[in-house]
Amino acid sequence: xxxxxxxxxxxxxxDIIEIxxxxxxxxxxxxxxxxxxVVARTIYRDIATLIAQRVPIRGEAGVGYVLEPGxxxxxxxxxxxxxxxxxxxxxxxxxxxxxxxxxxxxxxxxKIEAVSPARVQSAxxxxxxxVAPVVGARExxxxxxxxxxxxxxxxxxxxxxxxxxxxxxxxxxxIFMGYRDAGRxxxxxxxxxxxxxxxxxxxxxxxxxxxxxxxxxxxILRREWRAAMDAERESFAGSSATEA
Numbered sequence: 001x002x003x004x005x006x007x008x009x010x011x012x013x014x015d016i017i018e019i020x021x022x023x024x025x026x027x028x029x030x031x032x033x034x035x036x037x038v039v040a041r042t043i044y045r046d047i048a049t050l051i052a053q054r055v056p057i058r059g060e061a062g063v064g065y066v067l068e069p070g071x072x073x074x075x076x077x078x079x080x081x082x083x084x085x086x087x088x089x090x091x092x093x094x095x096x097x098x099x100x101x102x103x104x105x106x107x108x109x110x111k112i113e114a115v116s117p118a119r120v121q122s123a124x125x126x127x128x129x130x131v132a133p134v135v136g137a138r139e140x141x142x143x144x145x146x147x148x149x150x151x152x153x154x155x156x157x158x159x160x161x162x163x164x165x166x167x168x169x170x171x172x173x174x175i176f177m178g179y180r181d182a183g184r185x186x187x188x189x190x191x192x193x194x195x196x197x198x199x200x201x202x203x204x205x206x207x208x209x210x211x212x213x214x215x216x217x218x219x220i221l222r223r224e225w226r227a228a229m230d231a232e233r234e235s236f237a238g239s240s241a242t243e244a
Contacts, residue, residue, distance in 0.1 A: 012036055013046055017055060017067065026064030078112070083120055086112055088129040095133050096179060098143040137183040137202035145207060146186055150174045153214045156188075159206040160199060167205070168192065173214045175225055177201075187225060196228045 019032055029043040036043070047065060051057055056068035078086075086109070093105035113124045149156050158170045172188035175196075184201040214221070 009046070012038070012042075013050060016043070016046055016050065017071075020057065020065060020067035021071075023066070026060070026066045028064040031064070078116055078120070080120055080123065083112065083116060083123045084127070084129055087123065087127045088131070091127070091129065091131040095131050096136065096181060098139075100144040134181050137200075139184075139202050139204070141201065141204045141207045143177065143184055143201060145209070146174060146201065146204075147177055149207075149209050150176060152209070153218060155210045155212045155214060157208040157210055158199070158204055161203050161205060163203075171210070172197070172199070173216070173221065175218075175221055189221065189225075196225050 015036055016032060019035060020027060029040040029047070033040045033043045047057060047059065056071050057065055058068060059065040090105040090109045094102045097105065109124065113121070116124070146156070156172050156174055158172055159167060160170060161167045170190055170192045172186075172190050175187045175189070178185040178187060178198075186199045186201055186204070188197060188199060189195070190197040216224075
C-alpha cells in the first residue's frame with residue numbers, strides 16, 4: 001500500500017511538471033489541484049518537493065507558478081494511448097503535410113520508438129490506427145517557404161488569384177498555416193484590404209519573403225485575429241437569426 005502511495009505521488013509530480021510546461025501563463029495551486037483532483041495544500045507540498053529537487057519552478061504570491069524555459073527531463077515511459085496518439089498524428093502529417101513536414105513526422109516516430117519499452121514496439125510495426133490518404137491541392141509556392149516567414153516574423157509579398165481567376169498583388173503579415181484534408185490556408189493581415197484574410201495556398205502564384213519585419217508581436221497579432229474571427233462569427237449568427 002505504501003509503495004502505491006509513493007507511485008501515485010511520483011506520477012503526480014510528473015503531471016505537475018507537464019501541466020506547467022504546457023501552460024502559457026502562470027498557474028495557481030488551486031488550478032493545478034483542480035486538474036489533478038487533489039487539494040491545493042497537496043500541490044504546495046509537491047511544488048516544494050520539486051523545487052528541492054532543483055526543478056526550476058518559480059512562484060509568485062497571487063500570480064501562480066511557472067516552469068522556467070529550457071528544463072529537460074530524461075526519456076520517459078509512454079503509455080499505449082500516448083503512443084497511439086503520436087503515431088496517429090504523425091500518420092496524418094505524413095499523408096497531408098508538405099514533404100518537409102512528412103519527413104519530420106517520420107523522424108519523430110523513429111525517435112519515439114527508440115525510447116519506448118519493448119512491450120509496446122508492436123504499436124510502431126503494426127499501429128492500431130490509420131489515416132486515409134488524400135490527393136492534396138497542387139501548389140506553386142512551397143508551404144515550407146511560408147512557414148519560414150511565420151517563424152521569422154517577416155512580411156510576404158504575394159501574387160494571388162481568387163476563385164474567378166482575378167490576380168491581385170498584396171503584402172501580408174502571416175500569422176499561421178491551417179492544414180486541411182485537401183489543402184492548406186494561410187491566415188494573415190492583409191495590407192491591401194486592411195483586415196485579416198485567409199489565403200488558399202494553391203492560389204498563391206508567387207511569394208517573396210521581405211526583409212521588413214511584422215510590426216506587431218505574434219501573440220498580439222494572434223489575439224487580434226481571434227477577436228476578429230469571433231466578431232465575424234457573431235455577426236454571421238446574428239444575420240442568420242434575423243433572416244430566419
